[in-house]
Amino acid sequence: MGAHPHVGRGVLRNEDPQLLTGRAIFVDDVHLAGTLHAAFLRSDFAHGRLLGVDSSAAKRREGVIAVYTADDLGDYWCHGPLLVPPPPIEGLTFNAATLVPLARDRVVHVGEPIAVVVAESRYIAEDALEDIVVDIEPLPVVVGLKEALAPDSPVIHEFLGTNVAAHAVQQKGDYEAAKAGAHRVLSRKFSYDRGVAGSMENRGILADWNARNEELTVWDTTQAPIPIRNGLADRLGLLQSQVRVVAPFLGGGFGPKMMMFYPEELLIPWISVRLGRPVKWIEDRAESFFATTNERLQLHEAELAVDSEGRILGVKDVFLHDSGAYDPYGLTVPINTQCTLLGPYRVPNYYSEFTAVFTNKTIVTPVRGAGRQHGVFVMERLLDFAAKELGIDRVEIRARNFLTPDEFPHDHEILFQDSAPLVYDSGDYLPALAKAAEMIGYREFLDVEQPKAREAGRRIGIGIVSYVEGTGIGPYEGARVCVEPSGKVRLATGVGTQGQGHFTTFAQIVADQLGVGVNDVHVVTGDTREFHWGTGTFASRGIVVAGSACHEAAIVVRKRILSLASEALEAAEGDLELADGAVRVKGSDLSISLGELALRANPLRGAVAPGAEPGLEATSYF
């Protein structure tokens, strides 16, 4: 058995028995006695003046406990936080318009919540929505991005006086000079449309304020339970330790469940505290299309300047980005586009300018790729067009422009979305592209299959794309590893889980260090009572950041195991090995189980050495 018996091998997943038998708990599976159910009244208008909301009939309906509008929220009504402050780009314009819990004077997108009904059942709550009379004076709607910037366009956020959410220029070298000396300049327009993330499980929240022990428990379909806990404690005036947020099994995340805070996420806990009863809201599919954040529309006008060999001299990209009605997530998406466009290529001169625009549409936040693929799409299409015009093979033109191993570290001289300079530490792209081309039978397809298909009247193609993704981003995650007296291992980490297989992959990492089976490691994620430091699962960072923290913590526990076992077995640490849940003196029958060591590490009597920590437990951060 090598040093890594588990990592890198296909294993049966620890979480599957629960998921396959229907025992896994998703938010809507949590049943608490006395739970009330909420339904939201949402705007049918994309843009309008909210003149009045009459909920008196709804309040009179049997089974309705309460109806709240913006006016009922008092001090709790305010603009939400700006999640990601923009990076310090020189000359940047950024206009923040963050969410409000319920619309007050104006509605700015279809689906914006106006009122919430709380009733004995969801059926009654939805009946009562129809009792509410809303008076909205429709306003002209801002849909197109170019139109939104026209001088005669209606303005969505009057306090800003403009529909510009942001304007940023990042550049490297001198694109215009490069263009002047170019063999050819390709100029194209690209559009990338909106979409929804479409998790199979919609969003949902169950909040339970327990007035006797003054604790709030919230089950939330969030990718970021810890920031939700911290934000709720702040808004509700509670200690962070009085709030427990649980993100149990989630039916997919894909980005929108990373948004903080959705109006419902702020309101349901507040209502539970006010009414002293558990309150549940489960989004339905129709709501999800406009109440959960969307993917992003972008319009690009781009240029590629090349020499006669197809080598890139410079790229210019000017684009419009659709923010939707608010921009609580800052500039993460368009800056991802701006930075990722450069990909694995040597681009000596780059001019990138974007304008983020408010429109009367659902809010745009990161979804699967978070804007990165837009940049990739623009760059790769430009290279395809250049290849065609210059008569160069599409794999070849990419190979000619790849950064080579001797060019690293490579500084793209612009700022990434996390405010750090965009510097690549290392890379060797050509072998990967060559291998991919070989594996998909690229040459054979072009030489044999495609001509044959053409003859048969079938027009089929093959695409070549390269991509360097900024992932594993900070700030940090943590993990706690504990060997229990049963010999089983408990592993807790702060990130939430949405189907990535964390119950297995984190367990594999720890099992390798401690010499136990993967299914001997019991993983807990996304419960702030178990672990309350960290940010969340996004940007493909779970296994990189939280996985590394698991690794670090397991190494510390392993050291403690070896040190205790060395004493117990009267053998040098170097002569010991961990396997099958025990520590053994190599080449002998002498061994002690991890459970026995865990007991010895937590004695009931006697005195431990000064400074010794009890148990086989460690917490680490990465």
Add this chain to the structure above:
Amino acid sequence: MKINLTVNGVEHRADVEPRLLLSDFLRHGLELTGTHVGCEHGVCGACTVLMDGAAVRSCLVFAVQADGCELDTVEGLAPGGGELHPIQDAFREAHGLQCGFCTPGILMTLVSFLRENPDPTDAQVRVALSGNLCRCTGYQNIVAAARLAASKMLEVEV
């Protein structure tokens, strides 16, 4: 309205509103929450259960329509937390699930399908599962798992 029905072999009597969906009755009335609700309009298939042996979408059936029926849900596949059903086993082995939210509906669809088609082709499996949406997997492993399940079940029969 009063209804009598059998779910996973257990008889239940209940007094329900005529408009109560079968999916809500199972999930919130009987607390059989393995049946998931993804769209509530018959598109995603996550809520699929067996009604007198036939796969139906429980979000498109009223609880009162199930009066007198025998229902099977995902909880009945491996009763009492015992051995997994061969279809469940196959999904675990072939990595036919990721977040697992759509999985109960897919399993129940396959129970009914494989009973009628014990040795299907990939294409037949794809048609059978065309009413079940999955957002994570891309379906490849789901089809592979269904084929593996079929072979496991054929072996058992021999």
